[in-house]
Structure formats: structure tokens, C-alpha cells
Amino acid sequence: MKNHWPILVVDDEEVMCESLAAWLREDGYAVDTAASGRAAVDKARQRDYAIYFVDLKMPGGMDGIETMMQVRRLHPEASIIIITAYATVDTAITAMKEGAQEYIVKPCNPEEISLLVNRIIKVKNLQRENTILRKKLSRKYCTHDVISKNARMREILALAAEVASLRSTVLIQGESGTGKELVARAIHNSGDRAQKPFVAVSCAALAETLLESELFGHERGAFTGAMQQKQGKFEMADGGTILLDEIGDISPKLQVDLLRVLQERSFYRVGGSEEVRVDVRVIAATHVNLQQAVAEGRFRDDLFYRLNVIEIRIPPLRERREDIPLLAAHFLERLSHELGKELDGISEGALRLLMDYNWPGNVRELENAVERAMVTCRSRMLSEEDFAFLALNGAAGKALNFPAGMTLQDMEKQLIAATIQRAGGNIKESAAALGIDRSTLYEKIKRYEIPR
Amino acid sequence: MKYLYVGGMAEVDGEALESIRGRVAAEFALSPREIRLPAPGFAYDPIRGQYASTELLENLVRRCPPDAFKLLAVTECDLFIPVLTFVYGHAQLGGRVALVSLARLRQEFYGLPPNREVFVERALKEALHETGHTFGLVHCADRNCAMALSTNVRQIDSKRAEFCAACAARLPRPARPRE
Numbered sequence: 286m287k288n289h290w291p292i293l294v295v296d297d298e299e300v301m302c303e304s305l306a307a308w309l310r311e312d313g314y315a316v317d318t319a320a321s322g323r324a325a326v327d328k329a330r331q332r333d334y335a336i337y338f339v340d341l342k343m344p345g346g347m348d349g350i351e352t353m354m355q356v357r358r359l360h361p362e363a364s365i366i367i368i369t370a371y372a373t374v375d376t377a378i379t380a381m382k383e384g385a386q387e388y389i390v391k392p393c394n395p396e397e398i399s400l401l402v403n404r405i406i407k408v409k410n411l412q413r414e415n416t417i418l419r420k421k422l423s424r425k426y427c428t429h430d431v432i433s434k435n436a437r438m439r440e441i442l443a444l445a446a447e448v449a450s451l452r453s454t455v456l457i458q459g460e461s462g463t464g465k466e467l468v469a470r471a472i473h474n475s476g477d478r479a480q481k482p483f484v485a486v487s488c489a490a491l492a493e494t495l496l497e498s499e500l501f502g503h504e505r506g507a508f509t510g511a512m513q514q515k516q517g518k519f520e521m522a523d524g525g526t527i528l529l530d531e532i533g534d535i536s537p538k539l540q541v542d543l544l545r546v547l548q549e550r551s552f553y554r555v556g557g558s559e560e561v562r563v564d565v566r567v568i569a570a571t572h573v574n575l576q577q578a579v580a581e582g583r584f585r586d587d588l589f590y591r592l593n594v595i596e597i598r599i600p601p602l603r604e605r606r607e608d609i610p611l612l613a614a615h616f617l618e619r620l621s622h623e624l625g626k627e628l629d630g631i632s633e634g635a636l637r638l639l640m641d642y643n644w645p646g647n648v649r650e651l652e653n654a655v656e657r658a659m660v661t662c663r664s665r666m667l668s669e670e671d672f673a674f675l676a677l678n679g680a681a682g683k684a685l686n687f688p689a690g691m692t693l694q695d696m697e698k699q700l701i702a703a704t705i706q707r708a709g710g711n712i713k714e715s716a717a718a719l720g721i722d723r724s725t726l727y728e729k730i731k732r733y734e735i736p737r
Numbered sequence: 738m739k740y741l742y743v744g745g746m747a748e749v750d751g752e753a754l755e756s757i758r759g760r761v762a763a764e765f766a767l768s769p770r771e772i773r774l775p776a777p778g779f780a781y782d783p784i785r786g787q788y789a790s791t792e793l794l795e796n797l798v799r800r801c802p803p804d805a806f807k808l809l810a811v812t813e814c815d816l817f818i819p820v821l822t823f824v825y826g827h828a829q830l831g832g833r834v835a836l837v838s839l840a841r842l843r844q845e846f847y848g849l850p851p852n853r854e855v856f857v858e859r860a861l862k863e864a865l866h867e868t869g870h871t872f873g874l875v876h877c878a879d880r881n882c883a884m885a886l887s888t889n890v891r892q893i894d895s896k897r898a899e900f901c902a903a904c905a906a907r908l909p910r911p912a913r914p915r916e
């Protein structure tokens with residue numbers, strides 16, 4: 286247990302340094318020594334020590350307090366014990382104010398130092414246990430904001446954790462709103478790039494030339510309006526991860542450029558002749574079936590294979606309905622803070638309705654639905670009525686059931702309402718789906734007083 | 738044959754020294770040998786009025802006989818390292834040389850009436866403890882084990898002059914006789 290907690294002893298006097306180190310080693314700790322503040326900071330950069338014993342008085346322009354402050358900058362959690370002589374106790378008290386947790390006056394009683402170290406280690410052990418416990422709890426259903434108890438989703442998250450520290454390209458496929466970016470972030474956050482940037486780019490949003498300069502940056506004067514050199518997203522993500530969302534939408538030219546980046550790990554800025562080298566992990570995401578795009582010749586197969594080294598397919602929400610109550614509760618809690626509206630929960634009837642709904646817009650649609658219901662809700666509990674806007678659609682989404690006394694007209698009304706809802710209010714699309722022309726649809730909307 | 742050399746640095750309590758030599762050798766399955774060691778005056782620090790433990794240990798390492806498996810030095814001098822007010826002993830962790838001080842083990846040191854039995858028992862425990870370090874043992878969480886850290890005599894008295902099962906398992910066992 287003790288050797289989990291390495292200690293660094295810092296003193297310019299070798300005997301003092303080595304004897305304290307030896308004494309602590311006999312106590313079971315892994316102890317390193319440093320002969321100056323500078324050496325200590327170098328060592329702290331390479332290893333995260335649990336405790337630093339730092340002598341207050343050291344020559345060479347870097348005393349104990351300066352050393353402490355620099356170490357603190359690297360490791361805010363580190364415990365730093367300043368060692369001082371009687372003559373400099375005042376300075377040590379200043380050090381306390383500067384953030385040293387403890388100081389000892391040498392020579393110090395062995396019992397005192399032993400108790401001090403034990404106390405610090407006990408706290409660190411507790412903190413570690415707490416973190417592990419918290420991680421275990423959150424790992425149960427929630428990994429970096431991806432909330433699920435669905436077996437396939439758990440597998441995906443396990444895979445994400447497994448491949449997190451590799452540099453292999455990942456291709457995430459899934460319908461819109463399934464949380465592709467969250468999974469990409471989970472991969473980034475659980476790997477050794479977590480401290481480095483995560484940069485997300487939506488490839489669908491921009492025209493080809495803009496996207497090119499967005500990704501690779503441009504030199505000054507590369508095109509009209511390029512007043513200054515600009516860093517691209519690949520450079521911004523150096524050392525970290527770039528998420529290329531909607532990769533299926535990129536132009537053939539960009540497909541070639543991207544292939545080159547993946548192969549050579551380098552590129553040219555737009556209008557530039559200098560090769561820029563980067564260490565970036567690429568995660569691509571798409572809602573279209575890329576394999577099909579390859580088959581149809583719209584997407585380069587060599588790029589597809591480069592991207593598809595690790596493949597993750599996120600199931601749509603309707604294929605993991607068990608997550609709906611979990612997600613709804615999560616959104617309710619989060620949004621109640623954001624909207625400043627405290628609610629007690631979601632009624633059973635409302636939950637049943639949410640479970641039955643088809644969720645074409647997946648998790649994002651669920652989040653929007655919860656928000657919409659919360660905004661209009663008048664009681665402390667979200668009820669079926671609050672989700673009435675889904676009900677019309679939901680009836681059509683699940684296997685139809687026909688309550689006794691339902692007329693053909695009732696059914697027509699529900700079907701039309703549901704179709705319009707699903708088409709996001711697009712009349713042309715709804716009419717096509719229903720197999721009628723637009724004017725007929727308008728007429729029926731008017732007759733049935735269907736809300737749009 | 739594996740030898741454990743045990744010697745006093747200057748004059749030391751004969752009874753304690755004999756007891757240590759016999760018991761420590763038996764505990765680690767070593768053959769005891771006597772050795773003459775230098776007086777520790779060279780390590781005296783006049784400001785602290787104590788003897789620098791690190792310096793003594795370094796000297797002992799140089800004097801360790803080639804055929805010594807371990808060397809244990811016993812002294813009446815009060816030992817210190819710069820950061821600490823005193824140490825009961827000092828050893829090369831996983832090395833060959835250990836040093837134990839008797840200075841603070843007598844009842845008289847604390848203004849109490851003398852007790853030979855208590856004194857010799859403490860000396861034995863600390864000798865086992867420091868020698869244990871040379872076998873790579875570090876401090877043990879079992880308060881009764883000889884490898885428990887003692888920073889006062891109360892703690893020495895509450896441990897036994899033997900190793901707990903976990904520490905013993907990491908030592909060469911005397912059960913297997915060596916010729």
C-alpha cells in the first residue's frame with residue numbers, strides 16, 4: 286500500500302537528503318531525492334509524488350518556497366512538507382500561508398514525522414478509495430455522460446475504454462441524436478490524451494473550401510479574405526483527438542487530403558508549401574451508412590478502411606428502450622438546474638408513453654421532449670398530458686391498437702398528425718408519405734383541426 | 738557457512754551484546770562471529786552531542802569482512818540523522834550492515850529505576866529489527882512484530898522479539914539447517 290505513494294526529498298545537503306530518504310524507505314515508501322529545487326521540479330514533471338519534503342533553505346536562486354510553488358503548479362494535489370531550522374521558523378510560517386500544508390522544524394522527533402506522514406497517507410488513501418468508489422458507481426450506468434444499462438451500449442463503452450489509449454482511427458456510426466460525440470469524448474477522456482485538446486468539426490456544415498481551411502488552416506493571402514495565417518483544427522488538436530462528424534458528407538478532394546493526413550500524419554495549410562506534422566487521433570462519425578456510400582462510389586474505399594480501423598455502431602434509442610427512464614430522469618435533473626424549475630419526477634403514465642414512443646431523433650429528441658414538457662408543465666410531476674405532443678406520433682410509432690369505438694376518421698386524423706410530426710411539420714414530405722397530394726392534406730388538416 | 742558478525746563500537750553492555758549475537762544469529766539461521774569495531778568518535782557531532790548514524794554506517798560498510806553475510810554493530814552512543822532528534826538504529830535496506838544504539842533503551846534514560854531484563858529485551862528487539870532491514874524487510878503494520886516502527890520505548894515494549902508470520906515468510910528460515 287505504502288509504495289503506491291512515492292515521496293520526493295529535496296535538499297542540497299546530501300547527508301540530510303539521503304538519511305531522511307533512507308529512513309522513509311525503511312518505513313516502506315518509494316523515495317527519490319533531488320539536490321535542488323530545479324531538480325525537484327524536473328522530477329515532479331516525470332512523476333506525481335504523494336509527498337514532497339522540501340528544505341526551506343537551498344542555494345541557487347530557488348529556495349523551498351519557490352520550489353513548492355512550482356511543484357504545486359504541476360500537481361495541485363501534492364502534499365508539501367517544508368523542512369526548516371529553528372532560526373527560520375518565521376519564514377516557514379510564511380510558507381504555510383503560501384500553501385505548504387505542513388512544516389517541520391529540524392531536528393524533529395521521529396514520532397512526529399511518522400504521525401505526519403501517516404496522516405497524509407491516510408487522507409490520500411481515503412481520497413483514492415472515494416474516487417474508486419465514485420468511479421464504480423458512475424461506471425455502473427454512466428461513463429463520461431453516456432448513460433446506459435443496455436448490454437450493447439455497455440459493450441460499446443467497454444470497447445471505447447479499451448481503445449482509448451491507442452492511436453487507431455475510430456469510426457462511429459449511428460443515427461442522428463444517438464450521442465456519437467459523447468462516445469467520441471468518452472474515448473478521448475479515458476485515454477492518455479485526456480489532458481490534450483478534443484476538437485470536434487462538423488463536416489456537413491461547411492462548403493468544401495471553407496471546410497478545407499477549417500481543417501488544415503491557411504496561409505496569409507491564400508484566398509480573398511485570408512488576411513492572416515490561421516491554424517486549422519488539426520493543428521489545434523495536436524497531441525489530442527479530432528472528431529470529424531458527418532464524415533460521409535465530405536467532397537472527393539477532401540477525401541484525398543484526409544487520406545494523406547491519416548497516412549502521413551502531415552498536411553499543408555491552404556496556400557502553404559510548408560509541411561505541418563501533427564500527432565492527432567482521428568475519430569470519424571457518420572449517420573449515413575458509409576459502406577453503402579463506398580459501394581455506390583460516393584466515398585473512397587481506401588479512406589473508408591483507414592477510418593474504419595475500430596468500428597463502433599451506436600444502436601438507436603428504440604433498440605435500447607430500457608435506457609429511456611434512466612435518460613429521462615437524468616435530463617429532468619439536469620434541466621431542472623438549467624431551467625430553474627424543480628420537479629419531483631415523471632409520472633408512471635408519462636414514462637409508459639415515453640417507453641412506447643419510437644424516438645426517430647433518438648437521445649437528443651428525448652432530451653428536447655423532456656425540456657419541452659418541463660417548460661409547459663404546471664404541476665410538480667411530468668404527466669402524460671405534458672408529453673401529449675408525442676402521443677399522436679407515438680400511437681403511430683408502436684403497433685397500432687384500436688380502442689373500442691374508434692372511427693375510421695379518428696384513425697385518419699391520428700395517422701395524419703403523426704406523419705406531420707415525424708416529418709417535422711414538412712407538408713410536402715408528409716403528403717408524399719401518406720400517398721396523397723398536398724392540397725388534400727391541407728384540406729384534411731383543416732377538417733380535423735390538426736395542430737402543426 | 739553464512740556468518741553474522743556482531744561487534745560493539747567501543748565499550749558496550751556485555752550481556753546485551755552476547756544475547757543479541759546468539760538470538761539474532763539463530764533467528765536468521767546464521768553462524769555468529771565476534772568482530773572488533775572502531776570507536777565511533779569520528780562521527781561525533783559536537784553541536785548535537787550525538788553521533789551521525791549515516792557516517793557510522795558508511796564506515797561499517799567499508800569494514801565489513803568479505804566473508805560476512807551480515808554485520809551488526811552495537812553501540813552505547815546516541816545516534817541521529819540531521820532531520821531527526823535521534824534514531825534507535827540504522828541499516829542498509831537489503832544490504833549487509835546494520836547498526837543499533839543502546840543509548841535510549843535503559844529505564845535510567847527516562848529517569849526510572851534500572852531494569853536489566855527490560856533493557857536486554859529492548860536491545861534484542863531493535864537488533865532483530867535493524868537486521869531485518871538488511872534482509873529487505875520494511876516496517877510492519879503489525880504492532881507486535883519486531884519490524885513494527887518504534888519511535889518510543891513504549892512501542893518497543895509492546896512488540897515481541899520475533900517476526901510476524903508475514904515478515905517471517907520473507908526471511909530465510911532456520912528450519913532448513915545449513916552446514
Ligand SMILES: [Zn+2]
Nearest residue numbers: 311866876886
Ligand atoms: Zn526500522
Ligand SMILES: [Zn+2]
Nearest residue numbers: 877882901904
Ligand atoms: Zn511483521
